[in-house]
Amino acid sequence: MAGTTRGKDVSRRRSGRAWLLEGLQEQSAQHPGPHAEPGPAQHGHSWWRVMCLTGVDYFSTLGYQPGIAALAAGLLSPLATVVLIALTLLGALPVYRRVAGESPHGEGSISMLERLLPWWSGKLFVLVLLGFAATDFMITITLSAADASAHVVENPFAPGWLDGGNTWITLVLIGALGAVFLKGFKEAIKVAVVLVALYLALNVVVLAASAWKVVTEPQRIGDWTTAMTAEHSSPLAMIGVALLVFPKLALGMSGFETGVAVMPQVKGDASDTHANPAGRIRGTRKLLTTAAVTMSCFLLLSSLATTWLIPQKEFESGGKANGRALAFLAHQELGEVFGTLYDASTIAILWFAGASALAGLLNLVPRYLPRYGMAPEWSRAVRPLVLVFMAIAVLITLWFNASVDDQSGAYATGVLVLMLSAAFACCAAARKAGQRAAAYGFGAITAVFAYTLVDNVAERPDGIKIAALFIAAIMLTSIGSRIHRSFELRAATVTLDARAARFIDDAASQGPLQIIAHEPNAKSRAADAPDPRVAIEYRAKEQSQRDETHIPQGRPVLFLEVFVRNSSDFKADLLVTGTERGGARLLRVEGPVVANTIAAVLLELRDRTEEIPHAYFNWTEGHPLSNLVRFLVFGDGEVAPVTREVLRRIEPDPERRPRIHVG
Secondary structure: OHHHHHHHHHHHHHHHHHHOOOOOOOOOOOOOOOOOOOOOOOOOOOHHHHHHHHHHHHHHHHOOOHHHHHHHHHHHHHHHHHHHOOOOOHHHHHHHHHHHHHEEEEEEEEHHOOOOOOOHHHHHHHHHHHHHHHHHHHHHHHHHHHHHHHHHOOOOOOOOHHHHHHHHHHHHHHHHHHHHHHHHHHHHHHHHHHHHHHHHHHHHHHHHHHHHHHHOHHHHHHHHHHHHHHHHHOOOHHHHHHHHHHHHHHHOOOOOOOHHHHHHHHHHOOOOOOOHHHHHHHHHHHHHHHHHHHHHHHHHHHHHHHHHHOHHHEEEEEEEEOOOHHHHHHHEEEEEHHHHHHHHHHHHHHOOOOOHHHHHHHHHHOOOOOOOOOOHHHHOOEEEEEEEHHHHHHHHHHHOOOOOOHHHHHHEEEEHHHHHHHHHHHHHHHHHHOOOOHHHHHHHHHHHHHHHHHHHHHHHHHHHHHHHHHHHHHOOOHHHHHHOOOOOOOOOEEEEHHHHHHHHHHOOOOOEEEEEEEOHHHEEEEEEOOOOHOOOOOOOHHHHHHHHHHHOOOOOOOEEEEEEEEOOOOOOOEEEEEEEEEEEEEEEEEEEHHHHHHHHHHHHHHHHHHOOOOOEEEEOOHHHHHOOOOOHHOOOOOOHHHHHHHHHOOOOOHOOEEEEEOO
């Protein structure tokens, strides 16, 4: 009976672990992302449904954007909003339409910039950008939930026991958001569609009622133009002020980066392939364009309505329209019942605004950190990541005490850095493609985003400080994880070409394989042209190894040469090629690190021949610490003991472990 109980407990633990790690894939060095599923390329959701997922973040800014514009620009709020719309449609939209085509698998603009920088510089640059992306996405989750909790507490119908409960209400909302994603991504999209449809429909009603009020009281427009003319001497002065203050409205452009981050969820055509997902790209561009145009219309109309119908003093701190301009109009123009319904819709969409950010993180992080060896393998699965991100969100909420104002600077900084990097990436891509006009255009957009970022950082330096903390945390944990995982096999697959397979089979027919590890030099790297010096080199190497490590006489040997092309890569698909140089038979392979690559090849040879291969090395000269640094950074260092350690960790049975001999 006790044994049966223990069996059930083990079964439950195994099923729980399987549920937690569902979707974990590690067969390839290029991971498809946590939400990618094997099968036809057309699996996914309609572009408009995915638009709703990103839209809960983008469209929810209507809850506070008109108030921000009114505080920043005053009577010039509509004009500043027009500048913001122009930058959205003529700047951000073209940039991210290009990003969708250049990076169609959810990596966003970060992968475009990764390709510009080689070796470790590219990896470190990506870590910095991931730090800003984490700042943007994580603060989106916590700030939106905090804003929703503020609406709950400030609602006149809220019970008294909710007063001062912003922090615990925010934590409850974050927990509910995590539960939706633990249940499944499809449920998140279903919820987003309902929330976006309801919220936009209610905003249409509010704006229609406001328009009717203006039509019936046209003097409000005259009063506005008179007051605006009295404040500013000329139209040029008005435009100048609008250009100066529009960076404060930059949060009205949030949502583009998540729009491309969730591209793998967009349903493509039946003819889509991984190399050319044309249908997915077309659908994502529809998503981006529709969202941008829709939001631009709402921003302009809401700015006009709130400027014409709400006294300026109500936008200030303590005013009834502060942070809730459209909600103020909903109550004023349509009554308390409709106003309460609008409040509930606003609270719901603000709560779920973190869904697009969480979806972006779930598609972005597993594409880089595990591939760099800078995160555990379980981070390729969705549910463990959800739990990690929710824990971080709880810590952020407690640190900032669920304050919206304290988090807004970091939010704007993260958004603008990602947009700036995307614009620069598009400029570089256009220049590389020889598209001079496009390069100049993207260059101009880059300059505008740079100005906007500098202006925001100068006004709210706390944003860059918070982003620096995220960057430092990612850098430290990533480098620590990379060091910790350095002794893994680090080979996704090992493939032998026909010639290498023939060499191995011929040698194996005479007994266990005898492999000599040989460091390539300038002569051995050269083309396969006859060179007597090469023959002498390999014969000398073979004789030296036979004398020092006692290779059995009369047995053929194979030389194994590893070429390190990019030591910053963590895992690679290995292709072993066979060649002959000076009468010596060589197995050649490219890998990110010498020792781990040799270990992977030895295991493949063992499995192919069903006999234990023997590998022969020379000791490496140099200080142990310098060799350790060379191993971690350059991929070489002390090869023999590292190869043995990798084999020891991957093969626990000493009898089945390839033999390592050192002389």
